[in-house]
Amino acid sequence: MIQKVFPIRTSLRAPPYEGGAFADTLGRPLRDLRISVTDRCNFRCVYCMPRDVFGPDHAFLPHDELLSFEEIARVAGVFVGLGVKKIRLTGGEPLVRRDLHRLIGLLAKLPDIDLTLTTNGSLLAKQAQALKDAGLQRITVSLDSLDDVTFRAINDADYPVARVLEAIDAAAAAGLKPVKINMVVKRGVNDHQVLDMAQHWRHTGHIVRFIEYMDVGSTNGWRMDDVVPSAEVVKSIGDHFALEPIDPGYAGEVAERWRYKDGAGEIGVISSVTQAFCRDCNRSRLSTEGRLFTCLFASSGHDLKSLVRGGASDAELRDQIVAVWRARGDRYSEIRTAETARLHKVEMSYIGG
Numbered sequence: 001m002i003q004k005v006f007p008i009r010t011s012l013r014a015p016p017y018e019g020g021a022f023a024d025t026l027g028r029p030l031r032d033l034r035i036s037v038t039d040r041c042n043f044r045c046v047y048c049m050p051r052d053v054f055g056p057d058h059a060f061l062p063h064d065e066l067l068s069f070e071e072i073a074r075v076a077g078v079f080v081g082l083g084v085k086k087i088r089l090t091g092g093e094p095l096v097r098r099d100l101h102r103l104i105g106l107l108a109k110l111p112d113i114d115l116t117l118t119t120n121g122s123l124l125a126k127q128a129q130a131l132k133d134a135g136l137q138r139i140t141v142s143l144d145s146l147d148d149v150t151f152r153a154i155n156d157a158d159y160p161v162a163r164v165l166e167a168i169d170a171a172a173a174a175g176l177k178p179v180k181i182n183m184v185v186k187r188g189v190n191d192h193q194v195l196d197m198a199q200h201w202r203h204t205g206h207i208v209r210f211i212e213y214m215d216v217g218s219t220n221g222w223r224m225d226d227v228v229p230s231a232e233v234v235k236s237i238g239d240h241f242a243l244e245p246i247d248p249g250y251a252g253e254v255a256e257r258w259r260y261k262d263g264a265g266e267i268g269v270i271s272s273v274t275q276a277f278c279r280d281c282n283r284s285r286l287s288t289e290g291r292l293f294t295c296l297f298a299s300s301g302h303d304l305k306s307l308v309r310g311g312a313s314d315a316e317l318r319d320q321i322v323a324v325w326r327a328r329g330d331r332y333s334e335i336r337t338a339e340t341a342r343l344h345k346v347e348m349s350y351i352g353g
């Protein structure tokens, strides 16, 4: 199957950016950059990259289409110059991109950056120390179940949960801690395992975030009935282990945080469906072949690669990014309906979470 080609929005020459603070049409600053370094993954998670769509004949992006590590680092440098404080590397599965520690090394040179990465953990045990040594500060591991049968069914790659648990230990041993652990909760699939997941990570220092199942992309057959509201998750855990809310660490923090009153640590919930957080969303996304997306649920991206490979200066790149951001008005989760869920949207396996 040929990948649906989303229209490239190549804006005309952007007006020069005069410096100083800037915001989008809803007054939101640009603070976070998520960089997808590959559209490939070794898992086929049913809510992200269903095998019937991303099968053996799926056409992934050819390597020469991808931004090189040097190009990514250059673009990221421009974003940091514009005020970005946090860079998250995503994919697909970022660790399938060879020598990723080399990119980490380039990005770690950028000033005052919180540098993190989201992975399915399958390749982490081998790479954790090299990633840490290269400058990675934190890591998030996706772990949708502790039950091996359920875990294998969700990743649809017959990958054992034990290997991911070992990888989390390896990451912590390498100094990438606390590890954040993301569980996408889907009704009738793994919602009955929420308490086990919470229990397992209590007193470990690691932080579990329970994520509402989302209508990302156009291929996971999302239905509202399959969503377990975060309020339900918090109640089911709180009924066993008393919880109290924690104030957000910064404006635009995605997870709503709760701490165990008995000091056993904290959890988070990410509630894009039932408690939209678009009002202070300050996240931009760069795809692996250099398109700038202003929302996880966008249907098109702005081409930066032509500028990067067309001899544009950093100032021209910067003008383009500012122009795109200033025109941004995304607030998909606030306007989500059963109809919008069926719209053609960029795939999460391509743009990252």
Ligand code: SF4
Pocket: 272, 277, 278, 281, 282, 283, 294, 295, 296, 297, 330, 331, 332, 333, 334
């Ligand atoms: S739906 Fe789009 S605008 Fe809203 S929080 Fe998510 S990425 Fe941001």
